[in-house]
Amino acid sequence: MIWNETMECMSREDMRKLQGIRLKKTVxxxxxxxxxxxxxxxxxxxxxxDIQTIDDIVKLPFTSKKDLRDYYPFGLLSSPMSEIVRLQxxxxxxxxxxxxxxxxxxLNIWGEVGARCFTAYGLGKNDVVxxxxxxxxxxxxxxxxxxxxxxGGAVIPMxxxxxxxxxxxxxxxxxxxxxxxxxxALYLADALLDSGIPxxxxxxxxxxxxxxxxxxxxxxxxxxxxxxKAYDLYGLTxxxxxxVGHECQHQNGTHLCEDHFYPEIVHPETGExxxxxxxxxxxxSTITKDGMPLLRFRTRDLTSLDYSxxxxxxxxxxxxxxxGRCDDMLIIRGVNVFPSxxxxxxCEIPQLEPHYLLIVDRINNLDTFxxxxxxxxxxxxxxxxxxxxxxxQIAHRLQNVLGISPDVKLVEPRSIERSQGKAKRVIDxxxxx
Amino acid sequence: MLIKQxxxxxxxxxxxxxxxxxxxxxxxxNMTAFTVAENSDFGIVRLIVSDPEAARSVLREHRYAVSVxxxxxxxxxxxxxxxxxxxxxxMDAEVFIEYMYAFSSGNGALVxxxxxxLEKTMAVLSENKVELLASDELFAL
Numbered sequence: 251m252i253w254n255e256t257m258e259c260m261s262r263e264d265m266r267k268l269q270g271i272r273l274k275k276t277v278x279x280x281x282x283x284x285x286x287x288x289x290x291x292x293x294x295x296x297x298x299x300d301i302q303t304i305d306d307i308v309k310l311p312f313t314s315k316k317d318l319r320d321y322y323p324f325g326l327l328s329s330p331m332s333e334i335v336r337l338q339x340x341x342x343x344x345x346x347x348x349x350x351x352x353x354x355x356x357l358n359i360w361g362e363v364g365a366r367c368f369t370a371y372g373l374g375k376n377d378v379v380x381x382x383x384x385x386x387x388x389x390x391x392x393x394x395x396x397x398x399x400x401x402g403g404a405v406i407p408m409x410x411x412x413x414x415x416x417x418x419x420x421x422x423x424x425x426x427x428x429x430x431x432x433x434x435a436l437y438l439a440d441a442l443l444d445s446g447i448p449x450x451x452x453x454x455x456x457x458x459x460x461x462x463x464x465x466x467x468x469x470x471x472x473x474x475x476x477x478x479k480a481y482d483l484y485g486l487t488x489x490x491x492x493x494v495g496h497e498c499q500h501q502n503g504t505h506l507c508e509d510h511f512y513p514e515i516v517h518p519e520t521g522e523x524x525x526x527x528x529x530x531x532x533x534x535s536t537i538t539k540d541g542m543p544l545l546r547f548r549t550r551d552l553t554s555l556d557y558s559x560x561x562x563x564x565x566x567x568x569x570x571x572x573x574g575r576c577d578d579m580l581i582i583r584g585v586n587v588f589p590s591x592x593x594x595x596x597c598e599i600p601q602l603e604p605h606y607l608l609i610v611d612r613i614n615n616l617d618t619f620x621x622x623x624x625x626x627x628x629x630x631x632x633x634x635x636x637x638x639x640x641x642x643q644i645a646h647r648l649q650n651v652l653g654i655s656p657d658v659k660l661v662e663p664r665s666i667e668r669s670q671g672k673a674k675r676v677i678d679x680x681x682x683x
Numbered sequence: 684m685l686i687k688q689x690x691x692x693x694x695x696x697x698x699x700x701x702x703x704x705x706x707x708x709x710x711x712x713n714m715t716a717f718t719v720a721e722n723s724d725f726g727i728v729r730l731i732v733s734d735p736e737a738a739r740s741v742l743r744e745h746r747y748a749v750s751v752x753x754x755x756x757x758x759x760x761x762x763x764x765x766x767x768x769x770x771x772x773x774m775d776a777e778v779f780i781e782y783m784y785a786f787s788s789g790n791g792a793l794v795x796x797x798x799x800x801l802e803k804t805m806a807v808l809s810e811n812k813v814e815l816l817a818s819d820e821l822f823a824l
Contacts, residue, residue: 630748632690
């Protein structure tokens with residue numbers, strides 16, 4: 251099923267024309283409404299008149315997560331606050347989150363692209379969909395929510411957690427679709443088995459999974475355990491949230507909604523475009539958003555693009571699996587975590603040495619996240635309660651900054667490896683490839 | 684009458700306590716008493732040893748986190764109800780006990796106490812004629 255055939259099956263030539271028109275409009279908008287963009291374009295000696303077709307996009311400067319941080323909270327908005335109707339955020343690198351403002355029109359776009367995703371998964375207005383992404387500042391919950399409402403389906407706004415109730419309502423409300431992170435879906439799969447309710451009493455057919463990297467192996471496991479088709483639901487907070495792209499019934503790449511989000515692949519170091527089909531860093535430009543358009547946003551994700559027509563009939567470009575990151579960002583339980591965030595917290599706690607080790611693993615399908623820290627010698631106490639209080643305090647401060655709660659482990663003095671040069675701060679035992 | 688107790692932080696890893704006992708043994712340090720307070724990640728070994736300063740420096744050389752705390756050692760008869768008597772004295776004096784451990788042999792029992800207020804505890808116990816041991820007396824046993 252296709253939600254918007256005009257857009258999703260447009261000829262490549264028409265699509266490029268449309269993208270050019272939309273890019274030009276967006277560039278005009280940011281140039282006249284957002285000072286950081288205007289200044290950067292002027293520094294490069296370009297004005298909106300230099301952007302006539304989509305090919306001209308390479309003339310524009312890049313933007314990065316750092317820009318979102320530097321202009322926190324509202325410096326990159328291109329609409330006045332009177333037109334902003336929603337703020338969402340994801341964790342940033344230094345404790346300040348990354349904030350995105352949406353106008354009513356942006357929310358409509360979000361609903362539109364989300365509708366394309368859920369329609370591609372075979373869901374429609376007759377279906378009940380359980381949204382078990384977290385609701386709140388995180389775009390997952392409200393993004394999937396808006397998508398299901400747009401196709402006219404019935405949303406169960408479950409949010410994450412409370413597993414027993416998840417299973418009960420999935421059963422009692424007859425959920426056909428489940429939207430959540432793939433690791434949480436695996437967790438729910440086990441809970442479903444444990445519930446003892448026979449599988450045939452559930453109507454579940456489709457999973458819309460995203461917000462963290464997952465593998466073909468996980469897909470197979472999810473499909474077998476849950477007896478469903480498991481599809482990728484792709485998105486980034488900075489661009490809009492879930493709905494930037496989706497798989498179709500053929501599960502051979504993630505279709506990008508490129509009439510709204512124009513993708514490029516560039517060399518991670520030089521920033522030069524790579525030949526079509528080759529791997530490189532994914533870069534997005536939003537070409538329809540009003541609230542906070544981003545031009546040439548460096549995602550730091552490594553992948554490739556395939557422009558051939560898909561068996562499903564869509565002409566929209568397909569993104570391959572994300573094969574890694576060109577920075578040190580980790581995605582743990584769907585949350586972006588930078589080692590530097592952990593470092594900033596640890597350096598602020600006087601009892602701790604500035605050394606730490608992050609250990610990430612996936613056990614029983616849930617990400618585990620351990621932070622090992624060393625205390626300064628004088629603070630090792632004879633009292634267990636003092637040490638446990640300190641551990642709790644560290645965990646609390648990390649949770650405030652990271653948005654997820656780590657297991658803090660106090661280790662013996664000098665047991666964390668000191669290295670010259672680049673220290674090994676992260677052990678990620680999860681396998682994504 | 685205060686006694687120096689060593690506390691060693693140990694991760695819950697195989698062989699850690701064996702290593703500590705080897706280090707102390709090789710340094711000719713004798714242990715009079717010890718106890719381990721543990722949780723899922725780590726343990727704290729509390730030790731009374733013949734030479735606390737020497738033990739501390741040899742353990743520090745081996746990169747252990749060692750702290751030294753003052754504790755009180757009292758002696759009671761090895762009889763039913765004798766510890767209850769001491770505890771009642773401390774409770775009535777509103778002394779809070781962070782932790783304690785004990786061992787008995789023959790007619791006597793020795794109790795090591797870490798109270799929230801050392802001076803007050805010693806005063807209260809002395810007033811009530813509870814026998815306190817100094818470190819040399821303890822090691823002479």
